[in-house]
Amino acid sequence: MPRKAIPINELTDKEKNHSTPNKENKNSIGDLNRMLASVLDYISDDDVEEIDMEYLLDHTEGLREWWEEYRESNRKLIEKEIKESLSELPLKDLEKIRNQIKENNK
Secondary structure (H helix, E strand, O other), rough: OOOOOOOOOOOOOOHHHHHHHHHHHHHHHHHHHHHHHHHHHHOOOOOOOOHHHHHHHHHOHHHHHHHHHEEEEEEEHHHHHHHHHHOOOOOHHHHHHHHHHHHHHH
């Protein structure tokens, strides 16, 4: 029996699931390219003597949100590094860290 012809513009469920991430990735890449270009324009300006991170975050659309997401995802790596290095620290340093944590939790 011949197979039923599927119209070209009709996507299967599997194809629909794969097409959305690609579109999102392209949008994300486009956003990152735009933000990178904006940052490079700023830091390559001869009139800028000192790079102002807050200026960049405030004046580059989407950069602050991206930066916060990046920092949060990086947080897990930082926590892991700290946990792994705790056993190597002397007791005095561990006590300082404990006191800092107590102060922050007040």
